[in-house]
Amino acid sequence: MRKYSPVNFKNVRIDGDFWRERLDTVLTRTIPSQHRQLEKNGILESLTIPQPPPPLRIAPNSHNFTTQIFWDSDVGKWIEAASYALGHRRDAGIEAKVDTIVEDLAKAQLPDGYLNCWYIGREPEQRWTNLRDNHELYCAGHMLEGAVAYFHATGKRRFLDVMLRYVDHIMATFGPGAGQKKGYCGHQEIEIALIKLYDVTRDRRHLDFAAYLINERGHRPPHYFDVEAAARGEDPRSFWAKTYEYNQSHKPVRQQDKVVGHAVRAMYMYAAMADLAAEFGDADLKRACEILWHDVTSRQMYVTAGLGPSKFNEGFTEYYDLPNETAYAETCATVALIFWAQRMLNIELDGRYADVLEQALYNGALSGLSRDGEHYFYENPLASDGRHKRWAWHTCPCCTMNVSRLVASVGGYFYSTSNDVLAVHLYGGNSARVSLGGRNVEIKETSRYPWSGKIAIRIDPEEATEFAMRLRIPGWSRTASATVNGVAVELGGSVLNGYLEIRRRWQQGDTILLDLPMPVERIYANPRVRMDVGRVALKRGPLVYCAEQADNMLPVTSLRVPRGAAISIAERDDLFGGIVTLAVDGCAIDVKWGDNLYRSAAPSTQPTRWVALPYFLWNNREPGEMAVWIPEV
């Protein structure tokens, strides 16, 4: 059992400007436009299987599968995002769109329950022959998440029932029994979905099957993907990625102690492992999660919480290999890190998880969505020569719906509860309704977070109730202070694992004032990160800043931060609906360098005041240079 349960986003109304604006954009622009894109790009059409099925319309690429093989997952993910939108407000138009898709899926489903539109329409006899590459269970997982979310939002069972038939088929096909395949997916995902399904059905088989997939993974000999490749008549060594580290099946999960391979696959798997560790009280699995968490956050994570430097494997390479310009740092990976972090918080209330959750949310995840809500980053580099641009859609649109489902349910990451504890992980104006010790409690936070660290939280239990508030004191905060009804709270001994506990008998109207001063900080990277040696990143509160060309006359690559330079904040109501920028009393090197690559004179510098912008907002104006890590001189 989980120790802490997140408060569902439906019980957290976002009031604060920051998230209200993002949420409204996602609900009114992003999610509808994503449906249009699914339509325009033939993804919805791919769900209707003509009879007889047409020949392959898309030639396999050099990895021998079409990139469109995972279209079902995009549909499932859009339904999930749309369902979260419905959780905010029912909308007959959206429901009609979902219902149409669900009927197409029901029609496509085979008599035995199998439901993968790519295989049904194109090579049904090949189903379940290439779990390594072809995303079948991954697609099933995302559709299942969509079905669960749609059921939660509307109470309609149709999609859920379709998927339950498919899950029955899958559980009959895979497992430890005689005649069953001992398989698991090359792209982990379904494990998370099965646990979400279990939350609805409380059917123990669903939980056990998720555990089976995780526990079976990486065992050998024989390795399942070897067996499968041999059955296809292929040499298993011809696997394009060369190593099963790519999909984290190089060894059993409990023996894994280094974060490797494809970043999204890894994060989805760790999220499922955390869930299973909680559900089964599995100390080994919890320990593996902790080791992997430490590994990725202390050696392999960008300061934006971007993950995976390499385009080749969309994932991890070597410790401390964090190139800025060529950072892959896929939006999906950072979103999935948030999923994992939340699940670690379900096991143990520890600020290191919430710190990373917040770091990921405000930086590497949010950067994935444009301010207009209809353009995206797939990769989130930490520097650009001006050529990195947002796109309106992508051959592989996975990131688009990952960011929309995240933002549409962002309220679900603010709180969690346990018996008589209410933990507050994230700040920002909101009104929440939670149940503590059987009593309803209303929480009203007023704040301008993340622009300001001044936070007021009013607590209104239906009647006076004793419980503990645990307020996260962010890792970046060094001078936090708090009062309850105007009386100072002693933080010294009361902050445990990053959370300030205030236990009392709460009365209607009790008010906590929490002050998290937000000085501008210079952040230095471990010197083993060779790309960042001699450079600083600027951070204020949870926000990482960057220098973007649109705010600066001199080339971004010429800007420098002198040691000891004053850095002031500027409230900019004229920019992006009101934000805080930084003004650096810095300098710039003379870019007139001449024609030589090398010379014996150091570049000369001139004083200049330059502007830094929150990283997540970059590339919403004209294209131009950008850098997070600025040389310190």
Add this chain to the structure above:
Amino acid sequence: MRKYSPVNFKNVRIDGDFWRERLDTVLTRTIPSQHRQLEKNGILESLTIPQPPPPLRIAPNSHNFTTQIFWDSDVGKWIEAASYALGHRRDAGIEAKVDTIVEDLAKAQLPDGYLNCWYIGREPEQRWTNLRDNHELYCAGHMLEGAVAYFHATGKRRFLDVMLRYVDHIMATFGPGAGQKKGYCGHQEIEIALIKLYDVTRDRRHLDFAAYLINERGHRPPHYFDVEAAARGEDPRSFWAKTYEYNQSHKPVRQQDKVVGHAVRAMYMYAAMADLAAEFGDADLKRACEILWHDVTSRQMYVTAGLGPSKFNEGFTEYYDLPNETAYAETCATVALIFWAQRMLNIELDGRYADVLEQALYNGALSGLSRDGEHYFYENPLASDGRHKRWAWHTCPCCTMNVSRLVASVGGYFYSTSNDVLAVHLYGGNSARVSLGGRNVEIKETSRYPWSGKIAIRIDPEEATEFAMRLRIPGWSRTASATVNGVAVELGGSVLNGYLEIRRRWQQGDTILLDLPMPVERIYANPRVRMDVGRVALKRGPLVYCAEQADNMLPVTSLRVPRGAAISIAERDDLFGGIVTLAVDGCAIDVKWGDNLYRSAAPSTQPTRWVALPYFLWNNREPGEMAVWIPEV
């Protein structure tokens, strides 16, 4: 016609310690050991074609050719190196080895003159069907260079005659005529060889054919490699490298203005272009060479004259993309840059060519050979975490013989002559015999170059003769001075394009003293080279230095150069037979960073005196960290 002709290495006896030691090692250890390796690795065996030929012993790799397909070239290159050794001293043992190989080749040669042992032994019916990938003309080129060198060294015509028959066959097969293939090699090389052949034969067809191959390259439609691929039943777009930039056939050579693709292919081609520009007085071709020279040296060259940052294409990527740890910087590419530079000097006496020639020779090329003469670098990175090591041999041993043929003939890069001009490009103790205005002149240089810039040159014409000495004043030298027979020479107006001209009637015993002071210099990279921002390289004279772990207690990655720190030189007779190291009154950061990737405190520093070693000598002791570019603090 070339304006300047290099003085052959046979007329330049190396006396100075620096090159004498390298040369002796190459002659007595490297070249004999390379023959042993050719034997041990089956390369010599591959020249003897059993009847009937055996089936393919080596499976094609993923690029659909075996890496061993270019073994003939390695044999040719070894013969070339061995011939240079014979140029120093005839040796019956070496000659017997060469003669054995030549007889094997003569036996393998087909009646029509065709001579590629891989194709003859394995799939003779496939010859000339894949010039793009399979190195047939490249192999012919290296064998031809070997044959020319062996003829020069011994006067024996056997190998030359075998190769002349092959060249006749090639010239019948390829060309503009009806029934001829309009082909050229995917790996340029034969063009250089044909021009060397022309120097021996003065058969105009050989020169014209070299020009044909260069001029035909890159014309379309149709592109020759497309035609050839289609004839093989392949889709030309399936070319693994994706672009004909890889082999510089993306456009006709005169239109090329950016250095792209595989670095060795590029350098060999530019070298041939320079030769042809000289031979034909072709101003367009000369102009193309100058543009490409400027392009590579001002935007794409490591400070060690390493070329090509990327392992993927063994070549160039983007301007200013010069990563240090992952630098490919193949030894062959830097050696080939020396070939090109020398040919540019044949056209025009300009110090920028000789500066790069010297920079390449003393750094990125010489680093490719270990001090023991039997270990090699294929890649020459500018930083290492300690895992980069020299190897005794390699599947593709191209670099091994490139460095041995270079060093064995290094005397050939010191001088060139033109009518009544003797140009001195390189310094170092030597005794040379040149012909100027029909008179023999003996030159005797005494110096400890590159350890010292104090150079004495004694000139002994057989009788008093007027001619001009043109002494290169290196680009790195800012305070050069000179005397003739003790009388100061005014450098101000006499230095033209990097050469100090001293014209007079030279008498026996006339002596020039040239002083090129060698202060330690801090070198800065153009700030567009993002990897080197905030860092300096240390250089003294032509030598680039590096910090290597073997000389330093503190981790190399922790070392820093404070602005204004004193850097002194230390004569170290105990190291590598006597070298000059640098001692930096620098500092080191505290590497006890803790477990966080990021923190708000800058690393603390402590003073330390650390040692820098000439780059070319690194990795000759125990493995360890190394860095050329050191952060300046």
